[in-house]
Amino acid sequence: MTSTAAVGVAPSRPSLGRWSFPVGILVSLVVLYAIVANGAHEQAQDQFINALTIGAIYALIALGYTMVYGIIELINFAHGEVFMCGSFVSWWLLTTLGFSGAISDPIVLAGVLVLAFAVSMVVMGVVGVVIERVAYRRLRNAPRLAPLITAIGVSFILQNIIYVTVSNSIITIPQIIPNPVISFGPVAIREINLFVIVLAVVLMIGLQAFITRTRLGRAMRSTAIDREAAQLMGVDINTTIALTFFIGSALAGAAGVVQGLYFGITAFNIGFQAGLKAFTAAVLGGIGNTTGAAIGGFVIGFLEVISSVYGYGRWSEAAVFGALVLVLIFRPTGILGQAAGDRA
Amino acid sequence: MKLTRLGALVAGAVLVFGACSSTSSPAASSGAGGGTIAIKVGIELPMTGGEAPNGVPTANGVALALSQITVPGFTITINQQDDAVNGKHNANQGATNMGLLANDAQVLFVVGPYNSSVAQAEIPVTNAAGLIQCSPANTAVSLTKGDSAVALRKTNPSKIAYVRVATTDDNQGAGGADIVYNTIGAKSAYVLDDTQTYGKGLAQGFADAYTKLGGTILKTDSPPDTTTDFTSYVTAIKGVNPPAVFYGGVTTSGIGLFRKQMAQQGLTNIPLAGGDGISDGSAATASSFLNIAGDGSANTYSTVAAIHDIPNPDKFAADYKTKFNTDPGAYSAPGYACTQIFLQALKAVSSGVTDLAKLREAVRAYVADPSHSFDTVLGKVGFDANGDTTQHSISYYKYDATAKDWVFFKQRDFIADPIK
Numbered sequence: 040m041t042s043t044a045a046v047g048v049a050p051s052r053p054s055l056g057r058w059s060f061p062v063g064i065l066v067s068l069v070v071l072y073a074i075v076a077n078g079a080h081e082q083a084q085d086q087f088i089n090a091l092t093i094g095a096i097y098a099l100i101a102l103g104y105t106m107v108y109g110i111i112e113l114i115n116f117a118h119g120e121v122f123m124c125g126s127f128v129s130w131w132l133l134t135t136l137g138f139s140g141a142i143s144d145p146i147v148l149a150g151v152l153v154l155a156f157a158v159s160m161v162v163m164g165v166v167g168v169v170i171e172r173v174a175y176r177r178l179r180n181a182p183r184l185a186p187l188i189t190a191i192g193v194s195f196i197l198q199n200i201i202y203v204t205v206s207n208s209i210i211t212i213p214q215i216i217p218n219p220v221i222s223f224g225p226v227a228i229r230e231i232n233l234f235v236i237v238l239a240v241v242l243m244i245g246l247q248a249f250i251t252r253t254r255l256g257r258a259m260r261s262t263a264i265d266r267e268a269a270q271l272m273g274v275d276i277n278t279t280i281a282l283t284f285f286i287g288s289a290l291a292g293a294a295g296v297v298q299g300l301y302f303g304i305t306a307f308n309i310g311f312q313a314g315l316k317a318f319t320a321a322v323l324g325g326i327g328n329t330t331g332a333a334i335g336g337f338v339i340g341f342l343e344v345i346s347s348v349y350g351y352g353r354w355s356e357a358a359v360f361g362a363l364v365l366v367l368i369f370r371p372t373g374i375l376g377q378a379a380g381d382r383a
Numbered sequence: 384m385k386l387t388r389l390g391a392l393v394a395g396a397v398l399v400f401g402a403c404s405s406t407s408s409p410a411a412s413s414g415a416g417g418g419t420i421a422i423k424v425g426i427e428l429p430m431t432g433g434e435a436p437n438g439v440p441t442a443n444g445v446a447l448a449l450s451q452i453t454v455p456g457f458t459i460t461i462n463q464q465d466d467a468v469n470g471k472h473n474a475n476q477g478a479t480n481m482g483l484l485a486n487d488a489q490v491l492f493v494v495g496p497y498n499s500s501v502a503q504a505e506i507p508v509t510n511a512a513g514l515i516q517c518s519p520a521n522t523a524v525s526l527t528k529g530d531s532a533v534a535l536r537k538t539n540p541s542k543i544a545y546v547r548v549a550t551t552d553d554n555q556g557a558g559g560a561d562i563v564y565n566t567i568g569a570k571s572a573y574v575l576d577d578t579q580t581y582g583k584g585l586a587q588g589f590a591d592a593y594t595k596l597g598g599t600i601l602k603t604d605s606p607p608d609t610t611t612d613f614t615s616y617v618t619a620i621k622g623v624n625p626p627a628v629f630y631g632g633v634t635t636s637g638i639g640l641f642r643k644q645m646a647q648q649g650l651t652n653i654p655l656a657g658g659d660g661i662s663d664g665s666a667a668t669a670s671s672f673l674n675i676a677g678d679g680s681a682n683t684y685s686t687v688a689a690i691h692d693i694p695n696p697d698k699f700a701a702d703y704k705t706k707f708n709t710d711p712g713a714y715s716a717p718g719y720a721c722t723q724i725f726l727q728a729l730k731a732v733s734s735g736v737t738d739l740a741k742l743r744e745a746v747r748a749y750v751a752d753p754s755h756s757f758d759t760v761l762g763k764v765g766f767d768a769n770g771d772t773t774q775h776s777i778s779y780y781k782y783d784a785t786a787k788d789w790v791f792f793k794q795r796d797f798i799a800d801p802i803k
Contacts, residue, residue: 082622089614207470208670209433209639211677218647229648302612303643304675308432308469312611347615353578353605 060330071341078348084226086348092232092301094340095239099294100317101324101332102246103167103287109263109327110283111179116190117170119314120197121163121288125295126305127201128159130212133299141217151215159296160289167288168281176277194310201307209306212299235297242293243333246286250329259283263327319363325376334374338362420737423462424449424722425484427477427495427505427516430463432470433635433670436663437497440712441519445494447706447715448722454729462490466501471608471635477501478508485512488739491746492517492725494718498633499523499581503535506545511538515747517724518547519717520659522555522688523584527769543751546770548717548724548761549688550777552581554797555658556588558686558777559629561795561802563589564596566684566779567654569627571599573620575641577608577632585658586631592802593629601625608636617644620653628653633660639675646679656684662713662780665788673782673789683782687713690761691778691794699760720759724750727757 075090076083100122107115132155142148174193178186216231250256258279261269270276298305298313320339324331339359346355366373426445428438442463449459464480466472477496484490485508493509493516496502502521509516525531526545533540563569572593576586583605590600602623606616620628630638638661645651657672662685664671673680693699693716703711725746732745749755756765756773765773775797780789 079619080622082618085618085621086615089618093612093614206669207432208435209675210669211675302640303677304640306433306470309611311469312609343612344615347604347606348619350604352616353607356607356609
């Protein structure tokens with residue numbers, strides 16, 4: 040097995056050195072803002088924020104896809120359903136605690152938010168570990184199609200558990216964040232949008248720091264690069280893979296809470312569509328690469344908003360999947376993916 | 384190439400998803416014996432997920448009719464099919480279901496479907512099989528009129544095997560235009576559709592009547608029915624600042640969330656009107672438009688493409704409540720009416736005929752004949768040469784914050800009182 044796609048940071052381009060990445064992001068944002076502004080006029084700023092918000096949600100889900108792929112080369116099709124289950128956990132928690140609308144007391148709000156994210160992330164993290172243990176571990180050395188089909192099976196199981204035991208229809212989740220417009224000089228942003236974007240960025244930076252700065256993160260990277268060699272160097276492969284599932288699923292759980300806070304609804308079947316978009320984001324960014332997945336998520340958010348801003352909303356999915364096709368034709372490894380050997 | 388293979392895997396996976404979600408068909412057992420002929424009424428409606436508020440009350444209407452009316456010499460049971468896949472109506476599933484019903488020789492009549500896009504896929508099947516279907520709720524014009532309708536009946540172009548007791552979207556769109564222009568008093572509007580057969584047709588019907596009345600359409604948009612985030616559309620509305628929004632589409636395409644996000648961005652003062660696609664129950668009904676829209680329900684209007692002032696409304700509602708312990712849905716009475724039409728046709732043609740295939744054709748010919756008319760819970764109903772109902776009434780509803788439900792306020796008959 041000649042593994043390459045590592046869970047890790049973007050490779051830096053030698054010409055610009057370490058600044059190439061932040062400069063690239065900044066330039067892209069300016070260009071995207073110009074494109075949005077050209078179509079949206081006075082609503083440019085709002086639309087830009089809409090794109091960042093939805094992009095942040097896709098990015099959070101995409102991270103789990105890409106981490107799992109990076110470490111065991113499995114497209115975990117159950118991941119969208121983990122996101123869906125996360126939204127149900129937050130619904131259960133908030134309604135059990137008796138909330139039905141916005142919480143005006145900031146201290147109570149902060150406490151409830153921390154609780155909701157902690158519970159949903161831990162529960163979904165554990166669910167992810169259980170899925171890996173029960174469904175995927177014994178197939179680790181099986182032909183690639185076997186775990187893939189198993190993943191689809193797991194997604195059906197999760198969907199049907201919710202369908203049968205909780206609700207077979209769309210349910211509303213209390214939107215506990217009050218939604219005033221906050222102004223920072225010329226920038227006006229709604230509280231919920233600010234919260235979602237900041238949260239996603241914090242989680243991504245945290246993840247990146249974990250992967251690059253800690254022993255466990257190093258174990259994950261080395262397992263991704265060469266599982267057998269890592270094992271020979273004393274890395275506990277099973278624990279490391281379980282940890283990857285835990286973190287990826289916990290991020291999906293966080294995205295599930297965000298779904299409730301931002302949209303206020305969930306249903307047993309939202310995982311498929313969200314999962315497909317997030318998977319596209321992961322492949323766009325270069326599957327196996329966490330920074331790429333985050334970028335891919337934002338790219339999809341912008342593609343959707345830009346198509347609607349220019350009056351071609353009905354083509355938004357064509358734009359998203361068309362972009363995927365173009366990237367796969369001209370840069371088959373995705374935006375940040377490294378050249379990969381054939382390994383199937 | 385790793386990723387191209389990956390693409391093939393994805394395509395494969397999508398196929399698996401589609402293939403695995405077909406519903407089982409609980410075939411009703413035939414209670415033949417004692418000299419009676421066992422026959423079945425097929426029900427082809429979306430019954431699960433976000434569609435439950437549409438299909439279940441309509442199917443209940445059929446069950447209620449069968450429990451109250453008997454035809455001597457026949458035992459009638461139900462062959463129930465569900466065209467919802469993952470909680471949304473699905474045209475391919477509808478066509479598959481209709482194939483199953485057509486192959487069940489005991490099925491002489493089908494009530495359904497609910498959605499026009501599903502009907503589009505089913506009409507060729509029933510036309511080829513010569514099995515009459517009666518839709519309680521389809522409103523798309525293209526199903527019965529013009530070249531598109533003839534193309535759907537390609538096996539037997541002259542034989543009508545599809546009738547409906549709901550009137551068409553030229554009338555329903557006119558009702559919407561009447562509400563927006565006269566009731567709301569908005570002389571210009573923003574129009575949205577969900578890109579489906581029904582939604583596009585309704586938006587078109589609205590646009591035609593609205594411009595005839597003198598209204599101006601400021602902007603149109605078509606978010607696909609898979610859209611899960613409407614914020615960019617809602618933000619665009621701010622820029623247009625229309626006096627009203629008209630929506631052609633169904634709740635499962637996401638309009639409830641759209642309205643909720645309008646409320647989130649402080650735009651509930653802009654009224655929103657839609658057709659029967661959003662008239663799907665009170666705020667207490669799970670998955671209904673009002674339930675999802677929440678605070679956004681204020682200032683919303685809807686129509687139902689059926690007569691409201693039925694001859695004996697209290698009796699029907701009371702009977703329904705006794706049997707199902709809940710109030711009837713918008714299309715419960717039309718579902719009941721379809722069943723009555725079948726039973727009256729069966730009575731008229733069944734003397735001496737025992738061959739199921741002959742009975743099926745006789746029922747079809749009797750129902751489709753424009754010279755026949757039927758006494759139903761909706762009043763007198765007949766069908767024209769295209770299979771469209773002779774009733775052209777639209778009922779208007781407005782959201783009421785105290786009842787947390789749609790409240791009827793007007794009925795307009797577009798034969799007696801067309802838009803000029």
